[in-house]
Amino acid sequence: MPAAVSGRLLTRNINMASSHQHQQPPRASSRALPVINIGRLGDKDPAARALVVQDIARACRDCGCFQVINHGVSKSVMNGALEAASEFFDMSTEHKEAFASDDIRGPIRYDTSARDGISKCRSFLKHYANPLQDWVKFWPKQPASYRKKMGMYAVEIQRLSVQLTGAIMQGLGLGPMYLQEKLGAGLQFMALNNYPQGSSQAGDTVGLAPHSDYGFITILMQSSPGLEVMHHDDDAWTPVPAIPGALHVHLGDHMEVLSNGRLRSLLHRAILNTDEARISIASLHGVAIDEKVSCAEELVDERHPKLYRESSFHDFLDFLPTNVNTYRRFVETLKFDRA
Numbered sequence: 001m002p003a004a005v006s007g008r009l010l011t012r013n014i015n016m017a018s019s020h021q022h023q024q025p026p027r028a029s030s031r032a033l034p035v036i037n038i039g040r041l042g043d044k045d046p047a048a049r050a051l052v053v054q055d056i057a058r059a060c061r062d063c064g065c066f067q068v069i070n071h072g073v074s075k076s077v078m079n080g081a082l083e084a085a086s087e088f089f090d091m092s093t094e095h096k097e098a099f100a101s102d103d104i105r106g107p108i109r110y111d112t113s114a115r116d117g118i119s120k121c122r123s124f125l126k127h128y129a130n131p132l133q134d135w136v137k138f139w140p141k142q143p144a145s146y147r148k149k150m151g152m153y154a155v156e157i158q159r160l161s162v163q164l165t166g167a168i169m170q171g172l173g174l175g176p177m178y179l180q181e182k183l184g185a186g187l188q189f190m191a192l193n194n195y196p197q198g199s200s201q202a203g204d205t206v207g208l209a210p211h212s213d214y215g216f217i218t219i220l221m222q223s224s225p226g227l228e229v230m231h232h233d234d235d236a237w238t239p240v241p242a243i244p245g246a247l248h249v250h251l252g253d254h255m256e257v258l259s260n261g262r263l264r265s266l267l268h269r270a271i272l273n274t275d276e277a278r279i280s281i282a283s284l285h286g287v288a289i290d291e292k293v294s295c296a297e298e299l300v301d302e303r304h305p306k307l308y309r310e311s312s313f314h315d316f317l318d319f320l321p322t323n324v325n326t327y328r329r330f331v332e333t334l335k336f337d338r339a
């Protein structure tokens, strides 16, 4: 665990394109990804909480992402989830393909192909997780510890997501309880991603092409580096370091909509790790599947007209099959045409 520092800048973007070296440096060159100690987020002392909320608000605005430490999810629970995922992907093709399905509305889905328009070189298992008792029955029975280990992780991450969205809502001036009940009872959708080592046979170094996630926030754990992010002001990718014990958090399309564009969903991709095969577990959080998300009325006024139309996760699922040949971010399709 790194030293517990709030908002400390840990990385510098090393992706500055050589063509920029003699010109005005691109803004991406100074992009640094914050690591935030959220240990005092649950503090009774409102001033201690307010400092953390401020760090989170700044990170959301300036980077669209941050890593959290002191988040209360134990290392053993985190490692357990990575082990369960890795053991699942190590199982026979036959076992894994028992979860293959063309039904994107199904409760669980395994796939290896690029049918979604963004998978370049990954296999994945996707399933719902909240509330656990409703979904765990669809999860793999083998490996034998999968349900227990992934279930413990899912519950902890769901708890953390509510805490973090509460802080983000407070940072937006909506108050810490804004949508908390709906998010607590809402959607948790987990994507377990498995990437081979190095580049693919086709020479591809990208495992998962650039995209943004549809939900409010995504909490992601990676077994080794590979995740890269691009803030909307940038023109270069920033690698997300794999800090032991830390969890990466980024904003999704519905947070952009809710905030009426004050916050923006984060473009990200996964590159293949040339040293080792890589696993990531992304947990996407939102309100219930059919619940429409619109711009918060508190953030709409004469100077800030409503920028997005409302949508639900179901609308997103309806949109997915139309998004295979040329990828478009869901949030772009929600923008009102004000031309």
Ligand SMILES: O=C(O)CCC(=O)C(=O)O
Residues within 6 Å of the ligand: 191, 193, 208, 213, 220, 222, 226, 227, 228, 268, 269, 270, 279, 280, 282
């Ligand atoms: O593998 C990664 O780091 C990214 C995964 C991701 O973006 C996703 O599952 O939506």
Ligand SMILES: [Fe+2]
Residues within 6 Å of the ligand: 211, 212, 213, 268, 282
């Ligand atoms: Fe993603």
